[in-house]
Amino acid sequence: MILPTLAARWQALPVRVRGNTIIAIPILCLITSLSAVAWLKMSLTEDEMWVQHTQVVRLESKRLLNALIDAETGMRGYGLTQREEFLAPYYQAQAVIPRSLTRLENLVQDNPAQVAQMQVIREQVDATLALLVQKISLQRGRQQGQPPDVNGVTLYDWLNAGKAAMDATRQAIDQFAAVEEQLLQQRQAHQDHYQRVTWYVLWISGGFGLVGTALAIHLFWHLERELTTQATQLQTTNRQLTAACTQLERFTANASHELRTPLAAILSNAQVGLMDWEDWEEGEPPPAGVRQRLTKIVTLTKHMSELVRQLLWLARQEGNDTQPPPFGAIDLAPWLQQWANEGQSQATAAGLTFTAEMPATTIAVCGDGALLGQAVINVLTNACRYTPAPGAIAFRVIPAAAHMLLEVQDTGPGIPAAALPHLCEPFYRVNPSGAAAGFGLGLAIAQQIVRVHGGELRITSEVGAGTTVAIALPRLP
């Protein structure tokens, strides 16, 4: 339900919009996937940085611890042996420890909890180092023979305090390291998660890209097909228009000829008649020419008036094409007889034989008998006019199931196939320079009458054998 509506909406869009949309689909897919990947890549890089940072912190805290242990171990060795070289690790540690502390403080500046922890560590380390310094100075005093200004109990307390300080420091550093370890794990997990998400996003955007490209190709083909169809339709319309134009041109040329010819004859006859009249002098017998010319003018004017009447009838009918006049049901039988009689008399006058075949039953059609008669008589007149004697005209009425066929067949010279489609055009003549007997409107009028009756007029002809004009009228049950 939705898809056809969408398709219809899509069809209704202008070609420019549709073309832009088709181009936009893959471009949008590309931009979306590129920005998603770029964002994820940035996150990953940040994660990596944090992981590295945490590892550096861990290493540094380990180094600090080691330095402390080295210092204590060195101090103990010196205490036991009283030899200066055992103090080397202690001095080294003394140089390393403050640097290490400062570096660690710098590294964890972003984390307030760890900064506080660092404070604790620093205090512990300072305390431990102070105790170590005290012990070493005590040892040195003993070595130089100075009496110790502390008794055994105090010494024991010192040793205990040193151990406790060292343990506390260790514990603080371990705690610090544990926090960092936890942070590292968190960050690694985060990094793994983002890596997975990046893959998913890549796959999904790849899929979307493929689907989008396929859609774009489909829409493009669709559009191309549509444009091709439109171009074909345009070509067809163009051809039809050209044909209509040619027909109109032919009509105006022929109409101008047919209207001017009688006018030219009337004008010349009237002017020459006037000249004759002016030459006539009283007393002479009245000029016979003038009377003849006036008679000719009357005949020509009547002829022209009939031509104008027929032309106007055609023009009005063609304007009325959409609205057929309201016809009633009539029985064709009596009319058929009348038309056959008319055909008979015309054929006899032209020296032709005439045969009529019609059914005896009543034939009901919807129409106007007089109007249909004009069409049939026009066709019969044409047959008689263009069939040389001795020829034959056959008028046949063939009732079919849905249609009623009226056929007029002659044994005339026939009509070339090229002329057949134009026969019903007003003023069309197969042989324009041949002597013209009628106006050239008979078939056009006949076709128009048949058309308003919902029927069809067909002409078949074979050159040398004759022509058949068939009028098919819809039959009433």
Place this chain on the structure above:
Amino acid sequence: MRILLVEDDPEQREPLQAALTRSGHIVDGVADGAIAQTLLHDQPYDLLILDWLLPGVDGVTLCRQVRHAQQSTPIVLLTAKDTIAEKVQGLDAGADDYLVKPVDVAELLARVRALRRRSPHWCGDVVAVAELTLHLDTLQLHYHAAQVQLKSGDFQLMEYLMRHPRQVLSHAQLEHALWTWDEAPESNAIASRMRRLRQRLQPLGVEDWITTVYGMGYCFQPPSPS
């Protein structure tokens, strides 16, 4: 002038032929292009008036044939075809004038006169022999102060005689020149026309200028100046 008028519609041809004849021309009226072609071979014409659409050979083709045969006879195309393209086509085929039907008879006659003036043989609208002058436009004959108005038939004969002075003209020559192609002269037709012409010339006193050469024909003989 001898004019060939080719027009297939008798209703149009007849009045034009009558009007041209009244103006003193000898007009061969023909309905068919093919007949016109034959006549053009038989007889020299001074002017051709052709319709375009004709049975047999159409007017434009006839026009081309005439020009192709290197003849400069003036040609008027008289047709219902009225587009510029058709006029150009007609004139390019060799016509000297193109008139669209319906044409005013007075205009046609004026154009015929105009084309006559373009002829290389034209020497004014009069033919003069000695003191006798024949006016081609008005069909009048003047001699000193006197004048007579001639009818078309008499004028045609008089013009022919005056154009061939001091020559013996046989019956056959006169028939060929003065009768249209579709008329056969009766046996005494020339004699009776001569008689009538002499009567017309009586008021001027020049009727004796036409002499009968017994057994041969007629001769138009103005008196010698002596």
